[in-house]
Amino acid sequence: MKGWEDIRAEVLRRIRVRDWQPGGLIPTEEELAVEFGVARATVNRALRDLAEAGVLERRRKAGTRVAALPVRKATLDIPVIRQEIEARGQAHSFQVLKQAFMEPPVPIASRLGLPPGIKLLYLETLHLADGKPFAFETRWLNSEILPRPMPDFQELSANEWLVSHVAYVTGDIAFTAEGAGPREAAVLGVAVGTALFITERMTWTAESPITFVRLAHGSGYRVQTLV
Amino acid sequence: MKGWEDIRAEVLRRIRVRDWQPGGLIPTEEELAVEFGVARATVNRALRDLAEAGVLERRRKAGTRVAALPVRKATLDIPVIRQEIEARGQAHSFQVLKQAFMEPPVPIASRLGLPPGIKLLYLETLHLADGKPFAFETRWLNSEILPRPMPDFQELSANEWLVSHVAYVTGDIAFTAEGAGPREAAVLGVAVGTALFITERMTWTAESPITFVRLAHGSGYRVQTLV
DNA sequence: AGGGTTATTATGTGCAGACATATTACAACC
DNA sequence: GGTTGTAATATGTCTGCACATAATAACCCT
Known part of the structure; x- marks a missing residue:
């Protein structure tokens, strides 16, 4: 029922409705894992994906925060x-x-x-x-x-x-x-x-x-x- | 010693030296995991990353193949x-x-x-x-x-x-x-x-x-x- | 032979636990 | 005061296992 994409969607929702503010810290993976009832690895997958997209900024020990000025990342296909x-x-x-x-x-x-x-x-x-x-x-x-x-x-x-x-x-x-x-x-x-x-x-x-x-x-x- | 980035590098090397040809199938995750002496999840991480980059094409049951005409993907940063x-x-x-x-x-x-x-x-x-x-x-x-x-x-x-x-x-x-x-x-x-x-x-x-x-x-x- | 059903198989994703690593905060020291 | 060492902590990654899912291959029936 709850996959990592659902977790990602829920995180995004909370960012959109400003439960979690730009520049602010969000709970740790551990806490989110408990709250959502999934393994920490699943939360990690979701948060890592958002970090790659530029929505979150993560640093060891410092935690995960919502990017204040998100550098949006666009992927271009370069075909022949x-x-x-x-x-x-x-x-x-x-x-x-x-x-x-x-x-x-x-x-x-x-x-x-x-x-x-x-x-x-x-x-x-x-x-x-x-x-x-x-x-x-x-x-x-x-x-x-x-x-x-x-x-x-x-x-x-x-x-x-x-x-x-x-x-x-x-x-x-x-x-x-x-x-x-x-x-x-x-x-x-x-x-x-x-x-x-x-x-x-x-x-x-x-x-x-x-x-x-x-x-x-x-x-x-x-x-x-x-x- | 061997992380998923090492696996990715080795896969890329084999593609470059044409051990694995464009369009050709590569071994299954299971086989690579055994060969490299790591868990399948680690191989999966490496191959998934390369698939996202457009280097590999993966389909369930069909296996993983080297992209024949690689649609290279470039990621642009869009800052404010x-x-x-x-x-x-x-x-x-x-x-x-x-x-x-x-x-x-x-x-x-x-x-x-x-x-x-x-x-x-x-x-x-x-x-x-x-x-x-x-x-x-x-x-x-x-x-x-x-x-x-x-x-x-x-x-x-x-x-x-x-x-x-x-x-x-x-x-x-x-x-x-x-x-x-x-x-x-x-x-x-x-x-x-x-x-x-x-x-x-x-x-x-x-x-x-x-x-x-x-x-x-x-x-x-x-x-x-x-x- | 044709068409549809079933079995097989490779990848996708999940879990729990463990150790690694980077970074911070704080304490001890000169 | 400033530097250095140390402990605490959040994320990063790995392992081994399990089940889900999609797509192909094999089979069976007509």
């Missing part, structure tokens, strides 16, 4: 582009516009933690949804450390080859807005200066950088999630 | 604006530019699930970092259902009053890029058409809509997170 387009019911295709082996600009090399002078594989790809420009991808690939054989990126999107051949790497993602430069404008078929939604991703294995990607999405693109 | 600015070592201030009680435009009313004709509290606020424009906030507030007394929003940011007086609500967040309109351009001190980073948030209690906020950030704004 093909899935993202197909999820809209559109057909995905892409064109490789440029492929070269060259030195990256200094800011990119330094963000990847590479010494200057190293050459990387550079790819420019246009992703299309139902034949219309969807996103313009520029990617720097550390070809040194990638598994061989490397595929023909004209055929197989680098994105997909990477996720299935270089499993589970860490990295970071950033979102910004920028005005379209002349190249982006031409490729995406928009006016120069149009607001673009940019996502930049950098990925690493434990030791070495793998790739830096910049995706420029045309207007109307939207990243959305529930909280 | 003041914290965000102070975290950069800048001073936060704000000006309420407009405050009115009026009917929202139809698209906003419908997104909030309100019948047309209802009046809402409308606020336009400019947030400043070290005295320079940081973000332009436009907010519709469902004053009906808010706790009384409502504060003077000239003094206390609606953002902060809400998080500490209407605890734990659900909602959604969306990010887009848009060109600055004349009003936004004037307020933020940028040229018309400049790319702005927009975040739109809608929040709800269990029953009723609370608020719809649109934040327009000037150029250079960046949402960033680790994956």
Whole structure:
């Protein structure tokens, strides 16, 4: 009858009706376990979940308190582009516009933690949804450390080859807005200066950088999630 | 000696070195528990964590498999604006530019699930970092259902009053890029058409809509997170 | 062979008890 | 007074066991 999700719901209710005030301490796990008639582990599960969501703050010995200024946490799904387009019911295709082996600009090399002078594989790809420009991808690939054989990126999107051949790497993602430069404008078929939604991703294995990607999405693109 | 985080690390290692292939089944919790010499609950904790991160897919009876096309999950922190600015070592201030009680435009009313004709509290606020424009906030507030007394929003940011007086609500967040309109351009001190980073948030209690906020950030704004 | 029922199986969750660890408060000491 | 050591305490995690639940596989009956 009483599962950890029920406990979580009841805790949330008490926070909402201000039985427990923001910034205030709540009873200990032990006390709540007794009150709800469940094991402490069950209370722990519920409170831990709320702490992960940013609703509670917990510290050993200090106890558990309601977050005064809750830093809400939103989880975004970052699908591969093909899935993202197909999820809209559109057909995905892409064109490789440029492929070269060259030195990256200094800011990119330094963000990847590479010494200057190293050459990387550079790819420019246009992703299309139902034949219309969807996103313009520029990617720097550390070809040194990638598994061989490397595929023909004209055929197989680098994105997909990477996720299935270089499993589970860490990295970071950033979102910004920028005005379209002349190249982006031409490729995406928009006016120069149009607001673009940019996502930049950098990925690493434990030791070495793998790739830096910049995706420029045309207007109307939207990243959305529930909280 | 062996905690659930060690188990998780070992599982990730095996995925990285392709002992366990994307799309493939991995041993059962029971088997892993025996192999690692820990209780099944400990293995469960580790695998559950990886499933939440999108690395594994788990189904009862069917077993656990490595996600073939991993939908990577990124968790964003959504702090209140003041914290965000102070975290950069800048001073936060704000000006309420407009405050009115009026009917929202139809698209906003419908997104909030309100019948047309209802009046809402409308606020336009400019947030400043070290005295320079940081973000332009436009907010519709469902004053009906808010706790009384409502504060003077000239003094206390609606953002902060809400998080500490209407605890734990659900909602959604969306990010887009848009060109600055004349009003936004004037307020933020940028040229018309400049790319702005927009975040739109809608929040709800269990029953009723609370608020719809649109934040327009000037150029250079960046949402960033680790994956 | 087809369709529906039952058994099996892997994960999901629960319990009670134990020890580990971080942090606080307080006491002792120089 | 300020520092250091120590005890108390709340959370973190583990174990071993049990039962619940969902989904597949096997079976049976027609």
